[in-house]
Amino acid sequence: xxxxxxxxxxxxxxxxxxxxxxxxxxxxxxxxxxxxxxxxxxxxxxxxxxxxxxxxxxxxxxxxxxxxxxxxxxxxxxxxxxxxxxxxxxxxxxxxxxxxxxxxxxxxxxxxxxxxxxxxxxxxxxxxxxxxxxxxxxxxxxxxxxxxxxxxxxxxxxxxxxxxxxxxxxxxxxxxxxxxxxxxxxxxxxxxxxxxxxxxxxxxxxxxxxxxxxxxxxxxxxxxxxxxxxxxxxxxxxxxxxxxxxxxxxxxxxxxxxxxxxxxxxxxxxxxxxxxxxxxxxxxxxxxxxxxxxxxxxxxxxxxxxxxxxxxxxxxxxxxxxxxxxxxxxxxxxxxxxxxxxxxxxxxxx
Amino acid sequence: xxxxxxxxxxxxxxxxxxxxxxxxxxxxxxxxxxxxxxxxxxxxxxxxxxxxxxxxxxxxxxxxxxxxxxxxxxxxxxxxxxxxxxxxxxxxxxxxxxxxxxxxxxxxxxxxxxxxxxxxxxxxxxxxxxxxxxxxxxxxxxxxxxxxxxxxxxxxxxxxxxxxxxxxxxxxxxxxxxxxxxxxxxxxxxxxxxxxxxxxxxxxxxxxxxxxxxxxxxxxxxxxxxxxxxxxxxxxxxxxxxxxxxxxxxxxxxxxx
Numbered sequence: 120x121x122x123x124x125x126x127x128x129x130x131x132x133x134x135x136x137x138x139x140x141x142x143x144x145x146x147x148x149x150x151x152x153x154x155x156x157x158x159x160x161x162x163x164x165x166x167x168x169x170x171x172x173x174x175x176x177x178x179x180x181x182x183x184x185x186x187x188x189x190x191x192x193x194x195x196x197x198x199x200x201x202x203x204x205x206x207x208x209x210x211x212x213x214x215x216x217x218x219x220x221x222x223x224x225x226x227x228x229x230x231x232x233x234x235x236x237x238x239x240x241x242x243x244x245x246x247x248x249x250x251x252x253x254x255x256x257x258x259x260x261x262x263x264x265x266x267x268x269x270x271x272x273x274x275x276x277x278x279x280x281x282x283x284x285x286x287x288x289x290x291x292x293x294x295x296x297x298x299x300x301x302x303x304x305x306x307x308x309x310x311x312x313x314x315x316x317x318x319x320x321x322x323x324x325x326x327x328x329x330x331x332x333x334x335x336x337x338x339x340x341x342x343x344x345x346x347x348x349x350x351x352x353x354x355x356x357x358x359x360x361x362x363x364x365x366x367x368x369x370x371x372x373x374x375x376x377x378x379x380x381x382x383x384x385x386x387x388x389x390x391x392x393x394x395x396x397x398x399x400x401x402x403x404x405x406x407x408x409x410x411x412x413x414x415x416x417x418x419x420x421x422x423x424x425x426x427x428x429x430x431x432x433x434x435x436x437x438x439x440x441x442x443x444x445x446x447x448x449x450x451x452x453x454x455x456x457x458x459x460x461x462x463x464x465x466x467x468x469x
Numbered sequence: 470x471x472x473x474x475x476x477x478x479x480x481x482x483x484x485x486x487x488x489x490x491x492x493x494x495x496x497x498x499x500x501x502x503x504x505x506x507x508x509x510x511x512x513x514x515x516x517x518x519x520x521x522x523x524x525x526x527x528x529x530x531x532x533x534x535x536x537x538x539x540x541x542x543x544x545x546x547x548x549x550x551x552x553x554x555x556x557x558x559x560x561x562x563x564x565x566x567x568x569x570x571x572x573x574x575x576x577x578x579x580x581x582x583x584x585x586x587x588x589x590x591x592x593x594x595x596x597x598x599x600x601x602x603x604x605x606x607x608x609x610x611x612x613x614x615x616x617x618x619x620x621x622x623x624x625x626x627x628x629x630x631x632x633x634x635x636x637x638x639x640x641x642x643x644x645x646x647x648x649x650x651x652x653x654x655x656x657x658x659x660x661x662x663x664x665x666x667x668x669x670x671x672x673x674x675x676x677x678x679x680x681x682x683x684x685x686x687x688x689x690x691x692x693x694x695x696x697x698x699x700x701x702x703x704x705x706x707x708x709x710x711x712x713x714x715x716x717x718x719x720x721x722x723x724x725x726x
Contacts, residue, residue, distance in 0.1 A: 210563045211562070211563060212559055212562060212563060232565060235563055235564055235565045236565045238563060239563070239564070240559075240560065240563040242556050242559060242560065244555075244556050246555065246556040246557045246559065246560040247557070248482065248557060249555075250485065250486045250489050250490075251482065251485060255482075255485070259478065259482055260564075262474075262475075262478040263475060263478055263479075263561070263564055263566050264564065264565075265471070265474075289489075305560075
C-alpha cells in the first residue's frame with residue numbers, strides 16, 4: 120500500500136465513533152424531505168418499505184432508499200442478500216409483495232411500460248446473443264428502441280467500447296471482458312435516463328474491471344443515473360456517490376463511502392511469527408494493552424487503533440520484548456468486517 | 470405499427486439463429502425423409518394393399534409433411550427456452566417491447582423455417598414418385614393449410630417452451646404429437662385398427678388435418694373434413710397464443726430472481 124493511501128485510510132478510520140441517527144437516517148427521507156427534494160429535482164428512484172418473498176422465504180423485508188438524479192448509487196451486499204431481487208423489482212421483471220417503488224417518477228407496479236421507457240438493465244450474466252455478431256446485437260437493440268439510425272449507433276458504440284475489430288465476429292467467440300463491454304454498450308442505446316447494472320464487474324479480470332469503472336464514471340458524468348449492485352466495498356467506494364448496505368433483506372446502513380467506513384472496525388494488524396514460542400511471547404507482551412486474537416497457526420490479529428502512533432507503539436513493544444515477527448500486514452477493511460460490526464451491534468442492542 | 474416492426478425485428482433475429490445452425494434444419498427433415506423411404510420401400514408393398522386406387526407414396530406424403538412440421542416446431546420451443554435460460558428474454562422484457570412481438574417473432578421464424586423444411590421433404594417425395602393431380606389453386610390452399618397448421622402448432626411449441634424448466638426438455642411435447650400421427654390415417658386407413666383405437670383415431674385433431682391435406686393433393690378438393698381441420702387449427706392457435714401470453718409474464722418472472 121502506498122504511503123499516501125495509508126495516510127488517507129488512517130484519516131478516514133480515525134473517527135471510529137458514529138451516531139445511530141446518521142447510520143439509519145442517511146437515505147430515509149421523511150415525507151417533508153421528499154417534498155423539498157422534488158421541488159429542486161425529482162429523485163430518480165424512490166423505494167419505500169419494499170418486501171418480497173419466494174415460497175415463504177423472505178428475501179426483502181422492508182427496503183427503503185432514495186437515489187438522486189444523475190448520481191451513482193451502489194447497493195452493497197453479499198450473495199443472497201437480495202440485491203438482484205431488488206433490481207428485478209425496479210426493472211419490472213418481478214412484482215413486489217409490498218411497499219412502493221418509483222423509477223423516473225413512474226410506479227413500477229402501476230406504470231411498468233413508462234418505467235421500461237426510462238431504464239436499461241445490464242444483468243448479472245451478460246445477456247448478449249451468442250449467435251449474432253457484436254454489430255448485430257447492437258443493431259437489434261437499436262431497432263427495438265427505434266433509434267433513428269441503428270447502424271450508425273452500432274458503429275459509434277463499437278468504436279467507443281473498443282470492439283470495432285471484433286464487430287463482425289460472433290459473440291460466442293468473445294472473452295468475458297468483451298461480452299461485458301458489449302452488454303453495457305447495448306444498455307446505452309436509446310440514452311435511458313436510469314441505467315441498472317447488476318454486479319457489473321463480477322468475473323472480470325483487474326484490467327477489465329478498471330475499464331468498466333471508467334465507463335461507469337463517464338456515463339455518470341453525462342447525467343445518467345446509475346444504480347449498481349456489488350459485493351465489493353472497494354468498488355462501491357470507487358464509484359458511488361451513495362452506498363446502501365443490504366443485509367438479510369433490509370438496508371442496515373447507508374450514506375457516502377466515507378460515512379460507511381466509519382462503521383468498520385479500524386486499525387487491524389496481522390503479525391506472523393517464526394514459531395510457537397515467539398507467538399506466545401508476543402501474546403504475553405501485547406495482550407495487556409491490545410485486543411489480540413490468534414487466527415491461523417502462527418498469526419495474531421491485533422487491534423491497534425488507527426493512527427500511525429499506535430502502530431509505532433506496537434513495534435516498540437515487540438522490540439522491547441525481543442520478538443521479531445516474520446511478517447506484518449495491515450488488514451484492509453472488508454464488507455465482511457462491516458457486516459460483522461453491524462450485526463454484532465444489533466445483537467448488543469438486543 | 471410499432472408492434473409489427475418489433476415482431477419483424479425479433480423474427481429477423483430468430484431467423485439468423487436458424488440459418489446459422491443449418492444442422493437443425495437437417496435434423497428436422499432427416500426423420501420425415503427416413504420415414505418416407507422406410508414406409509414406401511419397406512412397408513409400402515404390404516400397406517399399399519390398403520389404400521385402394523391411391524398410390525402408397527401419394528397416400529403418405531401429406532402425413533410426412535405434418536411430421537416434418539411437428540419435428541420442426543420442437544426447435545422453436547428449444548430456442549425460446551434457451552433464450553429464457555440465458556437471460557436475453559429478460560433483457561427484452563425490461564425494454565419497451567410488447568410480449569406479443571417477442572413471442573410473435575419466434576412464431577414467424579418457426580413458421581418460415583418449417584415451410585422451407587416441408588418444401589425439402591416434398592422434393593424428396595417427388596423424386597421417389599409422388600405425383601399430384603392438384604391444380605394451382607389446390608396447391609395454394611395446401612400451402613395455406615400447412616402454414617396455418619405450422620403457425621398453430623408453433624404457438625403450442627412456444628407455450629411448452631415457456632413452460633419448460635430446461636431447453637433440452639422443451640421439445641419433448643412434440644413426441645406426443647408424433648405419436649398422434651401414427652394413430653391417425655397418415656400411414657394406414659383407420660379401418661384396419663381395433664374399434665377403440667379407431668374411435669380415437671377418427672376424432673383426434675391430426676386426422677382431419679391429414680385427410681384435408683391428402684384430399685387437396687390427391688383429388689384436388691378440400692374434402693368434407695376441411696372445416697373440422699380448420700376449426701382445430703384455429704382453436705389450437707387461439708388457445709396456445711393466449712396461454713403463451715399469460716405464461717410469458719409468469720414464467721419469465723419466475724426466472725428473474
